[in-house]
Amino acid sequence: MISGGSQERRGPAAAGAAPCSSQAGAVGGLDLGGGWGYAPSVESLRPPIRGEYGFFIDGKWRGAAEGKTFASLNPATGQGLAMVGEAGAEEVDLAVAAARRAYEGEWSRMSGGERGKYLFRIARLIQEKALELAVLETMDGGKPIRESRDVDLPLVAAHFFYYAGWADKLGYAFPGRRPRPVGVVGQIIPWNFPLLMLAWKVAPALACGNTVVLKAAETTPLTALHFARICEEAGLPDGVVNILTGAGATGEALVRHPGVDKIAFTGSTEVGKQIAAAVAGSAKRLTLELGGKGANVVFADAPLDQAVEGIVQGIYLNAGQVCCAGSRLLVEESVHDVVVGKLRDRLATLRVGDPLDKNTDVGAINSAAQLAKIRSLVASGVAEGAELFQAPGALPEQGFFFSPGFFTQVTPSHRIAREEIFGPVLSILTFRTPQEAAERANNTCYGLSAGIWTDKGGKMFQLAQQIKAGVIWANTYNKFDPTSPFGGYKESGFGREGGRQGLADYVVLE
Ligand code: NAI
Ligand code: MG
Numbered sequence: 001m002i003s004g005g006s007q008e009r010r011g012p013a014a015a016g017a018a019p020c021s022s023q024a025g026a027v028g029g030l031d032l033g034g035g036w037g038y039a040p041s042v043e044s045l046r047p048p049i050r051g052e053y054g055f056f057i058d059g060k061w062r063g064a065a066e067g068k069t070f071a072s073l074n075p076a077t078g079q080g081l082a083m084v085g086e087a088g089a090e091e092v093d094l095a096v097a098a099a100r101r102a103y104e105g106e107w108s109r110m111s112g113g114e115r116g117k118y119l120f121r122i123a124r125l126i127q128e129k130a131l132e133l134a135v136l137e138t139m140d141g142g143k144p145i146r147e148s149r150d151v152d153l154p155l156v157a158a159h160f161f162y163y164a165g166w167a168d169k170l171g172y173a174f175p176g177r178r179p180r181p182v183g184v185v186g187q188i189i190p191w192n193f194p195l196l197m198l199a200w201k202v203a204p205a206l207a208c209g210n211t212v213v214l215k216a217a218e219t220t221p222l223t224a225l226h227f228a229r230i231c232e233e234a235g236l237p238d239g240v241v242n243i244l245t246g247a248g249a250t251g252e253a254l255v256r257h258p259g260v261d262k263i264a265f266t267g268s269t270e271v272g273k274q275i276a277a278a279v280a281g282s283a284k285r286l287t288l289e290l291g292g293k294g295a296n297v298v299f300a301d302a303p304l305d306q307a308v309e310g311i312v313q314g315i316y317l318n319a320g321q322v323c324c325a326g327s328r329l330l331v332e333e334s335v336h337d338v339v340v341g342k343l344r345d346r347l348a349t350l351r352v353g354d355p356l357d358k359n360t361d362v363g364a365i366n367s368a369a370q371l372a373k374i375r376s377l378v379a380s381g382v383a384e385g386a387e388l389f390q391a392p393g394a395l396p397e398q399g400f401f402f403s404p405g406f407f408t409q410v411t412p413s414h415r416i417a418r419e420e421i422f423g424p425v426l427s428i429l430t431f432r433t434p435q436e437a438a439e440r441a442n443n444t445c446y447g448l449s450a451g452i453w454t455d456k457g458g459k460m461f462q463l464a465q466q467i468k469a470g471v472i473w474a475n476t477y478n479k480f481d482p483t484s485p486f487g488g489y490k491e492s493g494f495g496r497e498g499g500r501q502g503l504a505d506y507v508v509l510e
Helices: 021-026 089-107 112-128 130-141 145-166 194-207 222-233 248-256 269-279 304-320 333-348 368-383 434-442 457-466
Strands: 055-057 060-062 069-074 079-085 179-181 184-188 211-215 241-244 262-266 285-289 295-298 328-332 387-390 405-408 425-431 449-453 471-474 507-509
Touching: 055 089, 055 222, 069 130, 079 222, 089 184, 089 211, 089 241, 089 248, 112 130, 112 145, 112 194, 112 222, 130 145, 130 194, 130 222, 145 194, 145 304, 184 194, 184 248, 194 211, 194 222, 194 262, 211 248, 222 241, 248 262, 248 269, 262 269, 269 285, 295 304, 295 434, 304 333, 304 425, 304 449, 328 333, 328 434, 333 387, 333 405, 333 425, 368 387, 368 425, 425 434, 434 457, 449 457, 457 471
Parallel strands: 184 211, 184 262, 211 241, 262 285, 295 328, 295 449, 328 425, 405 425, 449 471
Antiparallel strands: 055 060, 055 241, 069 079, 179 507, 387 405
């Protein structure tokens, strides 16, 4: 079980009954009786990670086949955390069959109000276990605890609460139409926001009456497996949510399975294209949320100190391993030197290191492979003539780390201006007129996100209309909300997640 305190509780009535019992148990040892003492720190809270995990299929745990297991590492140490299974065709088949039975059984016929109760219950359990899930997310993926605790987990719970509220109101979401569920949904998620991407996909799917087979990313499977425990604890009917682990081959088997009615994928543009080719010609529905090269546009009239904070938030959140990262800074030429100077000063204050330390700003890179990709793209930037500045300070000796930095002297043809580095490195370009800002912002094969910093509302609206991106932040960056749709244009994919729009891909309208 995830936590000691809530082991016995199962089923609707019990799920919300004992507030915070799990956390109280997990931080046991706190002496409230005599004298004053420090509360245990987050770093000392070790979630109960099991040595081995199987697959969650049809409400039961099933071990992996002999020799079909692999380790998920803690990228901050390079050490193994747990062994997980690599699902093959057989497990994918079992999971899809279970999801089909659950769909045709009670789930698709249940009233929206009843489905909503399960989602509310899951949301409450996530809140109750938020701290240990945050620690688990940080240990398995390397992101700073400050982010997993204050950004990821609150958003995960908020997504379940939000879509729980829609479950009995689908008729209002699509006035004059009769929405019905799509059926069995295959969902494939990446490693940069593991539990949040699960929430973005599972919550709307269940709210609309679909059942789910989800494959977690190979480097960050643990929170999805602990989410399966939450489904058990919430008493979710067997087979409504099935969780598989494995790498690309498992994902591909799920994509190609004839029993799946829809695929929802978040990950690289390259794999997104392969998936689009694989489902082409079939009746499967598809949504893709892929890469990005977000432009963060700073005008000379912007409040520059705030803009610098927004630039930092835009590119160093989760060490830049964010599809909507503001990875191309477009700064008005007249303030280029001022902004670069402020950014250099700010970079010197960023703390890079142990992701479990609550003072850490930039944690570990998710995997050795991702670190190698960052290094190679950064090397290409240097080789092509851009100038690299990196934060001073030593990196931890163990684990996968990269010093946050930025490039100046970047031209639009450089690889670092066109390709996703997916790491804590910003490419800085300049512009002279709003028209040039729009042209440069759109000079990309992607269209996921952008930011605009200016004091002038009219300029803001005008540029926002011209930039082809799914999300445009005004005088802020990387802010997320379950009520707000998120998704891309061009090679950033299609379909929307979040908001009322996020329901549309999980229903058939009659
Ligand atoms: P990836 O696209 O290979 O992995 C994402 C998910 O897709 C994982 O669960 C993976 O197991 C699965 N997958 C891989 N091949 C598949 C296939 N043929 N069919 C079905 N599922 C498959 O991303 P990867 O290799 O981990 O990262 C490579 C680059 O992709 C990163 O450097 C970054 O630029 C980008 N990326 C973008 C993300 C985003 O949020 N848009 C998330 C992760 C990576
Ligand atoms: Mg891991």
